[in-house]
Amino acid sequence: QVLLVQSGAEVKRPGASVKVSCKASGYNFTSNGISWVRQAPGQGLEWMGWINAYKGNTNYGRNLQGRVTMTTDTSTSTAYMELRSLRSDDTAVYYCARLTPVAGDAFDYWGQGTLVTVSS
Amino acid sequence: SSELTQPPSVSVSPGQTATITCSGDALSKIYSSWYQQKPGQAPLLVMYKDTERPSGIPERFSGSSSGTTVTLTISGVQAEDEADYYCQSADTKYVIFGGGTKLTVL
Numbered sequence: 001q002v003l004l005v006q007s008g009a010e011v012k013r014p015g016a017s018v019k020v021s022c023k024a025s026g027y028n029f030t031s032n033g034i035s036w037v038r039q040a041p042g043q044g045l046e047w048m049g050w051i052n053a054y055k056g057n058t059n060y061g062r063n064l065q066g067r068v069t070m071t072t073d074t075s076t077s078t079a080y081m082e083l084r085s086l087r088s089d090d091t092a093v094y095y096c097a098r099l100t101p102v103a104g105d106a107f108d109y110w111g112q113g114t115l116v117t118v119s120s
Numbered sequence: 121s122s123e124l125t126q127p128p129s130v131s132v133s134p135g136q137t138a139t140i141t142c143s144g145d146a147l148s149k150i151y152s153s154w155y156q157q158k159p160g161q162a163p164l165l166v167m168y169k170d171t172e173r174p175s176g177i178p179e180r181f182s183g184s185s186s187g188t189t190v191t192l193t194i195s196g197v198q199a200e201d202e203a204d205y206y207c208q209s210a211d212t213k214y215v216i217f218g219g220g221t222k223l224t225v226l
Contacts, residue, residue, distance in 0.1 A: 047217060107163070108174065
């Protein structure tokens with residue numbers, strides 16, 4: 001079965017960076033894109049960007065341009081999201097999600113989420 | 121506009137029909153999807169391509185589309201359907217989510 005397993009919770013100081021991983025299994029990793037979505041406490045879903053797992057090209061959300069980098073390692077079927085210059089309002093649960101073109105680019109599988117807390 | 125607008129909350133009694141709308145200019149051109157999210161859990165895809173239901177999603181969930189509005193309908197609502205629901209689409213090259221609707225089963 002398709003699984004996306006994310007790395008564990010992180011606590012960071014303002015100004016630091018965080019790198020979250022998302023290990024995929026149960027499908028051909030390079031056949032689908034991976035998006036990252038975050039959710040601040042008590043808030044809605046915010047799309048952060050997308051990476052083509054095969055070619056590595058990316059598309060980042062307007063609000064995060066310049067602070068986020070998404071990469072993949074096809075040898076381990078793992079996607080990564082690095083967010084730099086962390087601020088307190090970056091505190092959120094970060095999700096990876098598989099994008100499926102045949103489903104109209106819907107996100108059909110999600111990771112379990114990674115809580116990133118930014119606090120001094 | 122690159123926004124999707126949902127009602128903040130919808131309340132229904134068990135067995136009734138819940139209707140959640142999502143409006144936005146992007147919806148007239150690009151497919152929508154719907155996600156159900158229960159507290160402490162990751163979102164779950166319940167509808168894609170406006171009207172298609174993923175395998176494993178109960179038949180009481182259905183979707184429709186008209187112009188710039190898409191609708192998620194839950195017929196015969198059950199207590200387990202209480203959750204937040206988010207619509208999602210895209211605007212040119214950016215994915216957008218609606219603000220979410222909290223469905224309360226009275």
